[in-house]
Amino acid sequence: MEKGRKLRILVAKPGLDGHDRGARVIARAFRDAGFEVVYTGCHQTPEQIVSTAIQEDVDIIGLSILSGAHTYSFPRIMELLKESNAQDISVIGGGIFPLEDIPKLKEIGIKEIFEPGAKLQDITDWVTTNIQPRQAVALKAR
Amino acid sequence: MDIVEQIISGDVRATARLLRDIDDEIPTSKEILKELYPHTGKAYVIGFTGSPGVGKSTLVDQMAILYRKEGKTVGILAVDPTSPFSGGAILGDRIRMQRHFLDAGVFIRSLATRGHFGGLTRSTNDMVNVLDAMGKDIIIVETVGVGQDEVEIANSAHSTVLVTVPGMGDDIQAIKAGIMEIGNIFVVNKADREGSRKTIRELRNMIEIGCRRGGSNGWEPPIIETEALKSRGMEELHGAIEKHRSYLLSSGEDKWKEVIEKRVRIQLIETLKDQAFRTLLDRMEARGDSLDELVEKVVDKKSDPYTLVQEIISRELG
Numbered sequence: 049m050e051k052g053r054k055l056r057i058l059v060a061k062p063g064l065d066g067h068d069r070g071a072r073v074i075a076r077a078f079r080d081a082g083f084e085v086v087y088t089g090c091h092q093t094p095e096q097i098v099s100t101a102i103q104e105d106v107d108i109i110g111l112s113i114l115s116g117a118h119t120y121s122f123p124r125i126m127e128l129l130k131e132s133n134a135q136d137i138s139v140i141g142g143g144i145f146p147l148e149d150i151p152k153l154k155e156i157g158i159k160e161i162f163e164p165g166a167k168l169q170d171i172t173d174w175v176t177t178n179i180q181p182r183q184a185v186a187l188k189a190r
Numbered sequence: 191m192d193i194v195e196q197i198i199s200g201d202v203r204a205t206a207r208l209l210r211d212i213d214d215e216i217p218t219s220k221e222i223l224k225e226l227y228p229h230t231g232k233a234y235v236i237g238f239t240g241s242p243g244v245g246k247s248t249l250v251d252q253m254a255i256l257y258r259k260e261g262k263t264v265g266i267l268a269v270d271p272t273s274p275f276s277g278g279a280i281l282g283d284r285i286r287m288q289r290h291f292l293d294a295g296v297f298i299r300s301l302a303t304r305g306h307f308g309g310l311t312r313s314t315n316d317m318v319n320v321l322d323a324m325g326k327d328i329i330i331v332e333t334v335g336v337g338q339d340e341v342e343i344a345n346s347a348h349s350t351v352l353v354t355v356p357g358m359g360d361d362i363q364a365i366k367a368g369i370m371e372i373g374n375i376f377v378v379n380k381a382d383r384e385g386s387r388k389t390i391r392e393l394r395n396m397i398e399i400g401c402r403r404g405g406s407n408g409w410e411p412p413i414i415e416t417e418a419l420k421s422r423g424m425e426e427l428h429g430a431i432e433k434h435r436s437y438l439l440s441s442g443e444d445k446w447k448e449v450i451e452k453r454v455r456i457q458l459i460e461t462l463k464d465q466a467f468r469t470l471l472d473r474m475e476a477r478g479d480s481l482d483e484l485v486e487k488v489v490d491k492k493s494d495p496y497t498l499v500q501e502i503i504s505r506e507l508g
């Protein structure tokens with residue numbers, strides 16, 4: 049990691065169901081792991097999530113899912129990241145997923161899926177190990 | 191296009207990335223700031239400050255709507271505290287600013303204090319310059335909500351809005367100390383709560399005393415009663431900000447020049463402090479002097495902080 053670099057992560061909750069306890073808990077765990085967590089709460093559309101991720105220049109998006117919203121929102125988020133030329137932003141998900149969906153999600157580029165039993169420590173460790181804050185921008189175009 | 195051209199043309203991704211580099215003190219970001227500087231000076235900077243939870247983000251969101259209606263573009267920098275234990279932070283101001291995501295005319299960035307005191311971050315002023323160069327007409331800075339002695343924003347913004355809520359007697363006491371220095375406009379938000387009238391009365395008294403002492407400089411800070419959640423009082427607040435702007439611009443060249451000079455002076459001093467400190471540390475490091483050793487020396491009573499610093503200064507800069 050470059051000196052002084054801080055990892056920035058967006059924690060968002062797509063979908064319509066109302067409470068964000070799970071997302072709050074994981075946001076706090078990320079903060080306690082030393083990351084800067086942009087937290088936006090419930091009811092996020094894929095468009096909102098990607099636009100926020102870009103403005104906030106996060107390294108990774110953590111999506112918290114409860115009610116099957118992943119079948120639409122995950123592919124749409126990946127698509128929007130690609131359209132915005134921002135595929136370098138990693139995406140992970142946590143929550144309840146039908147087992148058979150997990151390989152599909154990985155196939156479209158979701159880096160990791162954490163199921164409800166996952167320990168907070170395992171999730172933060174995974175991020176620390178697998179996600180590096182990005183390189184500095186160059187003054188002149190290459 | 192290089193990054194400077196990208197930012198001047200309003201590129202969101204390039205701007206977002208530069209802001210990160212500035213925050214992380216990446217040396218190339220200084221070079222980019224140098225090239226952007228000639229393109230600054232057009233934006234109007236508004237600060238929102240006040241204790242935690244008084245409604246700053248909700249108000250900022252509402253002001254962004256009104257400025258967008260006028261066709262102005264808006265940049266927002268919102269500061270939240272870094273946890274002193276982990277160095278991490280939860281940046282939650284955006285929760286209240288959700289409606290702008292499809293609007294390319296609004297750019298929002300959340301920042302963490304990273305140990306900086308004073309209500310802003312170490313590099314907020316640099317970031318304001320970037321959003322200015324990017325072409326934002328209005329830049330709104332929300333300070334971290336920590337208390338009224340955090341007055342840094344008053345040196346960074348053209349207009350500073352100080353927000354309080356009914357029943358915050360402590361707030362008012364703290365404001366008393368430097369009332370004219372901090373706020374150009376006062377807001378009593380959550381006017382739906384009991385005690386709003388009383389709070390306004392107390393504020394008014396204090397402003398009058400301040401004015402009598404000659405601190406007003408021709409501008410008597412208005413007090414606006416708002417209920418940000420229900421958009422009540424928003425036109426009035428917007429009007430008050432614009433009135434303050436006209437006051438600065440119309441009272442001859444003087445007032446405007448004063449504000450501009452104040453902002454530049456602060457930025458110069460801050461940059462100088464920062465660079466001088468960094469340069470010193472680098473030189474010490476290059477010599478193999480470690481801060482830890484110096485600490486040891488003082489702890490062991492082999493020296494004292496005053497002698498050590500004097501030695502360092504005369505060796506490195508003398």
Ligand SMILES: Nc1nc2c(ncn2[C@@H]2O[C@H](COP(=O)(O)OP(=O)(O)OP(=O)(O)O)[C@@H](O)[C@H]2O)c(=O)[nH]1
Nearest residue numbers: 241242243244245246247248286335380417418419
């Ligand atoms: N009753 C009432 N609640 C309000 C009003 N304006 C804002 N709030 C609520 O006050 C709470 C805090 O609002 P924010 O806008 O996040 O306050 P803030 O000053 O930005 O908070 P920090 O950034 O954490 O210091 C939220 O739950 C808002 O919905 C109001 O006019 N009346």
Ligand SMILES: [Mg+2]
Nearest residue numbers: 246247283332
């Ligand atoms: Mg806020």
